Amino acid sequence: MLxxxxxxxxxxxxxxxxxxxxxxDLKQDFTSLVPYLIEEAYEVADAIERNDLDDLRSELGDLLLQVVFHSQIANERGLFNFxxxxxxxxxxxxxxxxxxxxxxxxxTDEERQQAWEREKAIERQAKSKADEPKSVLSGVARNLPALIECEKIQDRxxxxxxxxxxxxxxxxxVLEELNEVKEAWQSGDQAHIQEEIGDLLLVAVNLARHLNVNAEVALKESTKKFSRRFQHIEQQVKASGLNLKDCDLAELDALWDQAKQALKLS
Structure with a gap:
């Protein structure tokens, strides 16, 4: 070993x-470490997104620590080791x-992908328990971000x-589901509104799949774009000696349009 x-x-x-x-460290167990494991994975992704290679090396180390930590706990319990x-x-x-x-x-890539999926299906079958219902959807991790889970379920x-x-x-x-959201909103039934919003998001993920777009990445990029534009608005309002709450929606909308143009040129 190295x-x-x-x-x-x-x-x-x-x-x-x-x-x-x-x-x-002694107080930790598999469950208590889950938030740290997820956080470290996201910090690796953040370093990659920022193209900070020194930070990537560091964050990969933090993620590896989580693998080692879980393996150590498992070893102590006689389950498995690193x-x-x-x-x-x-x-x-x-x-x-x-x-x-x-x-x-x-x-072809399609033949390779089909072979990959067949092997994964065999692995899932081998891992399934006798009393578990058999489904092609089995094995998708429940703690995935909602958009990623939705995409994986739909792919299956x-x-x-x-x-x-x-x-x-x-x-x-998409248009059908959007109309159903509007009908639910008009009914005032909050539980129904939530259900229909969920259906709309699900079919939006399906549209992304058909257009060969990763829904998680697309939303992430749009959120960053929104943040850049909003921060531009903040700067313009501050430069005028005002606070955001001093401006009405029409003024903020005008500044939003300015931000779209300014950031498009930058």
Whole structure:
């Protein structure tokens, strides 16, 4: 094993030592570490988005720590260890890439993707419990961001024939769902409004799929664009000696249009 990999494992073991370890580290378990695991994954993504490669190296280390931390807890309970985690992912990568490791030939990306999905289906079947209902949707992580979970669920269904043939009918479905949101809003039934908003978001994700757009990335980019424009408005209002609350909506809308033009040229 590489020097610093073993050093990291030794440090984690010492931090979890019952008598000589760190009190905070000793209190942690699989569940308590979940928020940190998710946070570190997002911080890796943020470093990549900012193209900060020094920070990326650091954040990957923080994410690796979470893998080591979970592996250490599992080892203490006699479940598995870091070496077995590494072995598992090595075996999975080899299974899923028969064109690299087993001489298989795929003539198109579609053939390769179909083989990948078949292998994943076999893996899901092997992991499923006898009393669990069998479904092609089984195995999608419940803690994924909602847009990503929705896209994965729809991809699974589409791979088994449940999908529109192209984007055109999805546009119609978006309009249909939007009208149903308006009807729910007019009814004043908040639970119904929430349900219909959910349906609208779901079909918007479906439209994104058909247009080969990642819904999570698209929303992230639009949110950043909104933030840039709003910050431009803040700067203009501050320069005039006012506060945002001093301006009426018409004034803010005019500044928004200015921001769109100014940032489009920058």
């Amino acid at each position: 020097k610093h990999t073993q050093e990291l494992l030794d440090i984690m073991s010492r931090l979890r030592h019952p008598q000589e370890g760190c009190a905070w 070496e077995q985690v590494s072995e598992g992912i090595c075996n999975k990568l080899i299974r899923r890439h028969p064109h690299v490791f087993a001489g298989a030939v795929f003539n 269904a589409a791979n088994h024939g449940f999908d529109w043939p192209d984007a055109l009918p999805v546009f119609d479905k």
